[in-house]
Amino acid sequence: MSRWEELTGGTSGEDYAARFAALAGSGRDMHGEARLCATLVPAGARVLDAGCGTGRVMIRLTELGYDCVGVDLDASMLAVARKQAPHLPWIQADLATFDPAGLHGGADFDLVVAAGNIFPLLATGTEAAVVSRLARSLRPGGLMVAGFGLDEAHLPVSPTLTLPEYDDHCAAAGLIFVDRFATWDAHPYEGGGYAVSVHRAHRG
Template sequence: MTTQDNLWLRKIAEDPGHSRWYIQRFRDMAARGADLAGEARLIDAMVPRGARILDAGCGTGRVGGHLAAAGHHVVGVDLDPELIAAARADQPGPTWLVGDLSELDLPSAGIPARFDVIVCAGNVMTFVAPSSRQEILRRFRAHLAERGRVAIGFGAGRGYTHDEFLTDAAAAGLTPELLLSTWDLRPFTPGADFLVALLTGAA
């Protein structure tokens, strides 16, 4: 994978201050009292207390941090070391790791592999290299507990259609359980400008 393949790395290459801007943006939003926990509320409702949750493409840790505060065991992974440093500073508690989702192999880092939920919010799947999308989804499948689920959300018009995503998910062994158009449980409809897909690894 080259820098040009990954949209986030391309943004950093074009603007070395991009990560710092992103971190400050969310710190400012939190200071203003903005609701940054919508995705986390949905994930929290899917599992009992003490669940194992992977925050994939965790960024500054806003989703995983909220879930950890609710009593879950959270591991967060992101490609950007600056974002992971911010997560460690702002959201202590979870295990925050720098890593490429297309190479996700948490047992090699001494972390048990099976998660009750893997959440991938913040349009992460539209930032990764197109050639890595299916591999990322396969890695998610490999890290799921027996009855685990993957929750992935991203907007339309970002170079990755929802139909393409669902085809890739099927190729990776993930089956749609529920499709929504928002993190607050509105049903998915044809032409929706956002998709929240809840996927299972069950055949």
């Protein structure tokens, strides 16, 4: 069982969506992730939203002209995503066993985005397998961007994954470090409890 399932029981989709809707209603900018993705790959690029949740990031990327597929294990989150954008491809799957080659268009994504603390909320011990699966979904030269908390102030659970461990998993999966930011608005990372990391697949 993932740490997310332990935390929520897999029934938090509507509550999660309501919380973000309230933030948006208060004037909070909710599209930093999509904006950063748009600086990494051009419109029209193929994007895999890994741990897409209720679809906030993927729906925005689609509006910006990207060809997106969303994958998440939580049926309650996907139910919200499908209600909001029934025309988009939402797939229920465990990222640790997900086979991107089985998707329409195959494993040939220009970008994988993992927002929303995906990696710290995986089942403990599956992090390397998930990085490997996501790396295999990239075309040669494709990018993976992942943002997650590193301490209890930035996570709903106790931290289990460090940046060096994440980088090691990426290297083992054939990914090359490109850049790291402190926020999805691309502020420089100078230490701290949250990081957004960009890695690139070998160009082949």
